[in-house]
Amino acid sequence: MSAIHAADPMVPNVMRVVRTRRELADVWTLEIDPGPNGFAFAPGQFNMLYAFGIGEVAISVSGDPAESDRLIHTVRAVGNVSTALAHMKPGDTLGVRGPFGHGWPVEAATDADVVVVAGGLGLAPLRPTIYRLIAERSRYGRIALLSGSRSPTEILFRGELERWSARLDIDVEATVDHATGDWRGQVGVVTTLIERAAFDPANTVAFVCGPEIMMRLSAVELERGGVAAERVYLSMERNMKCAIGHCGHCQFAGDFVCRDGPVATHARLGPLLALREI
Amino acid sequence: MIEGLDRYIREHPFFTGLSEEYVQLIVGCARNVVFKAGTYLYRHGDPADEFFVLRHGRVALEMTAPGRAPVTFQTLVEGEIVGVSWLLPPHRWSYDARAVDLVRAIAMDAKCLREKCDSDHNLGYDMMMRFVPVLVSRLQATRMQVMDVYGTPA
Numbered sequence: 183m184s185a186i187h188a189a190d191p192m193v194p195n196v197m198r199v200v201r202t203r204r205e206l207a208d209v210w211t212l213e214i215d216p217g218p219n220g221f222a223f224a225p226g227q228f229n230m231l232y233a234f235g236i237g238e239v240a241i242s243v244s245g246d247p248a249e250s251d252r253l254i255h256t257v258r259a260v261g262n263v264s265t266a267l268a269h270m271k272p273g274d275t276l277g278v279r280g281p282f283g284h285g286w287p288v289e290a291a292t293d294a295d296v297v298v299v300a301g302g303l304g305l306a307p308l309r310p311t312i313y314r315l316i317a318e319r320s321r322y323g324r325i326a327l328l329s330g331s332r333s334p335t336e337i338l339f340r341g342e343l344e345r346w347s348a349r350l351d352i353d354v355e356a357t358v359d360h361a362t363g364d365w366r367g368q369v370g371v372v373t374t375l376i377e378r379a380a381f382d383p384a385n386t387v388a389f390v391c392g393p394e395i396m397m398r399l400s401a402v403e404l405e406r407g408g409v410a411a412e413r414v415y416l417s418m419e420r421n422m423k424c425a426i427g428h429c430g431h432c433q434f435a436g437d438f439v440c441r442d443g444p445v446a447t448h449a450r451l452g453p454l455l456a457l458r459e460i
Numbered sequence: 461m462i463e464g465l466d467r468y469i470r471e472h473p474f475f476t477g478l479s480e481e482y483v484q485l486i487v488g489c490a491r492n493v494v495f496k497a498g499t500y501l502y503r504h505g506d507p508a509d510e511f512f513v514l515r516h517g518r519v520a521l522e523m524t525a526p527g528r529a530p531v532t533f534q535t536l537v538e539g540e541i542v543g544v545s546w547l548l549p550p551h552r553w554s555y556d557a558r559a560v561d562l563v564r565a566i567a568m569d570a571k572c573l574r575e576k577c578d579s580d581h582n583l584g585y586d587m588m589m590r591f592v593p594v595l596v597s598r599l600q601a602t603r604m605q606v607m608d609v610y611g612t613p614a
Contacts, residue, residue, distance in 0.1 A: 301609065301610060302609070302610035303610075330610070331610060332608070332610035332611060336610065357535075359604075359605045359608070359610065360531055360532070360533060360605065361531070361532045362529040362530065362531060362532065363520075363522075363529060363530055363532070365532065366560060367535075368518075368535045368537075369520065369521075369532040369533060369534055369535045370533075370534045370535060370601055371601045371604040371605060373600075373601065373604070374534075374597075374601060378537065392609070392610075393609040393610065395604070395607065395609055396604070396609050396610075399600070399604065
């Protein structure tokens with residue numbers, strides 16, 4: 183974990199946006215200069231990004247963990263804070279607290295097959311894991327990256343998906359929920375890709391991120407295919423505020439998602455995901 | 461040809477565990493078919509006289525509405541089953557099935573198979589137990605699509 187916030191995790195570090203890139207109609211990626219000390223993080227961790235005068239929001243890091251000289255976040259403009267962040271220009275400053283939380287346990291997949299299931303913007307928190315898996319390719323068995331999107335015009339990181347797909351050592355499958363006739367790829371929900379994917383269920387680790395119902399159904403499909411619930415990891419999203427387990431805004435049953443998550447196994451989360459009350 | 465179909469059906473996951481007697485019954489209703497890219501396996505409203513087991517290629521299931529481009533709601537690939545409307549009256553297709561690329565498939569004569577299922581309810585039950593999971597899986601997928609889970613929260 184970075185020493186940036188070691189003094190006080192509630193005090194943001196002021197950083198400057200270096201570049202921005204529009205990914206989709208409402209999604210931008212910010213490249214941020216973390217300063218001379220760089221920014222170290224584990225895949226799946228998040229930061230609290232502060233749009234000054236507007237507010238703070240939890241956003242997962244979406245960049246390469248091997249590149250500590252720049253901090254990458256991918257933001258969908260949904261509310262006031264995320265819209266302000268998404269519309270930042272090079273030279274703008276923002277506050278950064280983090281990194282926080284438990285990320286994807288990539289090391290748990292050593293010598294195992296890996297299935298990465300991403301739904302919509304869920305590919306962003308998973309991208310650091312994919313970079314790590316590729317960088318350490320020989321440590322893992324088969325790798326399947328299964329990506330689901332709403333439509334062909336809403337495929338996040340489409341260029342990278344195409345580049346990864348061109349590799350001969352990763353199986354990349356992308357599907358969309360709806361399409362018109364000019365789309366030649368697959369159509370159907372992302373869970374349909376799981377039963378088509380090649381992996382040894384007895385020796386597979388799965389990383390799943392996306393809307394909660396998509397994660398729940400993906401986990402069920404993985405387990406139906408023989409993957410143990412203890413080896414299926416999901417990344418939870420709740421209303422993070424303090425990010426250090428003090429304020430209670432992100433309470434999820436007995437856990438605080440910011441401190442105890444956001445990544446946890448389906449064995450732990452599964453019984454809770456169907457509860458409306460939480 | 462029939463011998464090849466015989467082996468394919470016996471080894472296909474969809475027909476796993478089917479008795480040799482029923483394999484032979486089903487082979488009697490089966491034939492190999494080929495569709496060029498862009499052609500249709502069937503169109504909405506046509507009699508559902510066949511269903512297909514895909515051996516090669518990809519099939520897009522589409523719905524059309526007046527004044528709108530056809531919308532693909534699912535694609536099916538090698539090994540999967542195309543068509544379930546043959547099971548129940550009125551035995552008509554409720555969507556189009558288009559070959560995205562060259563498609564090779566086994567076409568099952570639905571009328572032939574329905575008659576065999578009617579005369580042998582054990583076979584009928586066996587077929588139902590194989591097709592119901594396909595229907596449930598597609599219903600579940602449709603629920604996810606209807607929920608529009610990747611849409612921007614309201």
